[in-house]
Amino acid sequence: MAELNLAHYEDVLGQLPRLKTYSHLLLVFPLLGDRCPDPLIDSIESAAQEVRNAFPWLACRVLHEGRGPGNSGVFKLATCPEFAFPNPVVRRKDCTDNFPTYQEIIDAHGPVAMLDGNILAPLPAFPHIYDDSKLNPAPVLAIQVTVIKGGLLLDIAAQHNIVDGGSLMRILDLLAKSMRGEQFSAEEIEHGNRDRTKLIRLLQSDEPMLDHSHLILDPHGASKPPGGRPKAQWRYVRFPVQKRNILKERANKEIEGGDELFISTNDTLSAFIWKRVSAARLKRRKRPDDLSKFSRALDARRALEIPREYLGQMGYNATCFLTFRELETMSVGQIGVFLRQAVREVNTNYAARSWATLIANEPNKARIMFGGSFNPDKDIGISSILHANFNNVDFGDLGKPSLFRRPLFSPLESCVYLWTQTVEGHVDALLCLIEADWNELRADVEWSEHTELIG
Structure with a gap:
């Protein structure tokens, strides 16, 4: 793969300051019998490393620079040793003794009150706009696996200026694909890493702006x-x-x-x-x-x-x-x-x-x-x-x-x-x-x- 040019990820649509937060998806899996969760978490970690290797910008930090009166600044990416290999992608947490059991959650059809983001998620979520001084560095992608009695909870979070909700679902799909031992397609790698600065042709002087x-x-x-x-x-x-x-x-x-x-x-x-x-x-x-x-x-x-x-x-x-x-x-x-x-x-x-x-x-x-x-x-x-x-x-x-x-x-x-x-x-x-x-x-x-x- 060519050398990573992080300037290619300074796009147009991701520059809204009110997107300075994280979108989250949570999956609940059964942990059958007395099966040890560690090998499963290791397989998630291995797959996450493969996703990060194929899409190296996911291992970056998000910067918000150039702010001033009347100017909201620019969201851009920077390399970050803390998120680079061989440092782990997955954060592990054991809540087997202080959380509802897998069966209790499933029997209740997954009420939101049983799924506290303060425990299950590694980062804040919309509508909370994070403070750079409190979240430094701010990762593009974070994964937390929480072990509960009889189950395993996987929360995946992405910085919303850089990755939208549909993209987060596709990253989750890539993670699943890697865990099945499948290769990423050429199209997935090409479009997942493409230059964002040339993606949208803005209106020209002879094209009137619509009413927004x-x-x-x-x-x-x-x-x-x-x-x-x-x-x-x-x-x-x-x-x-x-x-x-x-x-x-x-x-x-x-x-x-x-x-x-x-x-x-x-x-x-x-x-x-x-x-x-x-x-x-x-x-x-x-x-x-x-x-x-x-x-x-x-x-x-x-x-x-x-x-x-x-x-x-x-x-x-x-x-x-x-x-x-x-x-x-x-x-x-x-x-x-x-x-x-x-x-x-x-x-x-x-x-x-x-x-x-x-x-x-x-x-x-x-x-x-x-x-x-x-x-x-x-x-x-x-x-x-x-x-x-x-x-x-x-x-x-x-x-x-x-x-x-x-x-x-x-x-x-x-x-x-x-x-x-x-x-x-x-x-x-x-x-x-x-x-x-x-x-x-x-x-x-x-x-x-x-x-x-x-x-």
Whole structure:
């Protein structure tokens, strides 16, 4: 492999300061019988070393330099002996005597309260923006394996300016591939190590910028709710496969004869969550003409014709607005169509290039974020990995995970994650809401008809 040029990793889309945090994925594996966990952890370490050797920038540290008044600085990579071979990639932790057992976690379907990120994760997570003085050096990638009674928990974390959520899933897939003894493909190595500085063709002087004003943060915080707001709580909610199918079938029947012939499971569940959470809030807020914003995370790879093997930051967003009154009167199918149209409008090559140009031209990139200004009392932001298939991925001697989760971290009110389907086809959603909204949802007949609370 050619000598590593770290300047090639100073991209455009990864320069947002509000991404200065870590994304996490947690896998739960059984530890059968009296099997010693050490050889399994050794195999994870060996595979992680192979991934790091094939993608050497993963062994770097993240620097945030050049900050000043009106300038948010630059995120770049630097070599770091602490993360270089032969130093281990995997951090090991034994919690066999002070943590819920594997069977307790599985029997409860993996409630987030049982999966404390302060114990299971080596690094902070979104929305916490880390302080360079407290996290120095800041690794690109970190892995922690926690041994519990009857099981093994694997948390993988990546610095969000450098690696987006889709890339983190592909790194996890590379880890599994190595643990199965398979070689990485030429395409995986090429696109995983490619020059990021030449990836996106920015708009030229004769190409007008699109309106991205809704992605600019309010400097005065005018959209934020008043202080003293109750603390929100993360909880998992399950859409059982049969109830999910019934909901999707009903939603598609509601749009028969319209311009749209079909809305996806993703569209259906997103629309249902927006409608029912807004109904709960309308009872509390009693302001039907207020606008609610729905921010939907997108992957810009397809729009920019960048292969899925690319491991950098490709985050984008589809944003739309409806009043609480409209959300009350529209069907799930109609809202699903509205969401689908919002995605189609922005999920284009030109729109993604315009988004990149906005970031490149703005000296103070702290003004920009995927969802723009966000009022958690009214708005919802959603990110989906529904179509990921990690419950069926073979990790060699470790086997297949029994559970795929995000650990419990600080609350981020009105944030929703649509999680990967279980082997049985159930879809779990992780929502962060204040208790008043959770209480209204518990009393909501429509919500209770299609969901089961995991917690």
